[in-house]
Amino acid sequence: MIEDEKGLAGMVKEFLSGESFEVELAYDGEEGFNKAKAFLPDVIIMDVNLPKINGFELCEDLRDLPEIKKIPIIMLTARISHAEEQVGFASGADLYMTKPYDLQELLQNIKNLIGQAAVAN
Secondary structure (H helix, E strand, O other): OEOOOHHHHHHHHHHHHHOOOOOOOEOOHHHHHHHHHHHOOOOEEEOOOOOOOOHHHHHHHHHOOOOOOOOOEEEEEOOOOHHHHHHHHHHOOOEEEEOOOOHHHHHHHHHHHHHHHHHHO
């Protein structure tokens, strides 16, 4: 998960870890890019408002990498406008969720996207 709000990142990590997911955290776009390349996760969850590289740019940068191109990306953001949602999808996000969000809904979306990615490969 790439999220600059450490409390929120920790809460999501704790919840997902309790659901048997291994979660790596990054607190800015640059760190998130490097960790995504190093770990090749099953799904990438990121905020839009990130230091160093914002989520839209980060998503585009990740989509340029062949090894990450097909990994599902979920954007979790306080940016709720339809225009920003469209930018999120145009940058390569598979899902755009707005804050506040329900952790159970996030969990179900993660499972759905991982399942879809497995079928596609």
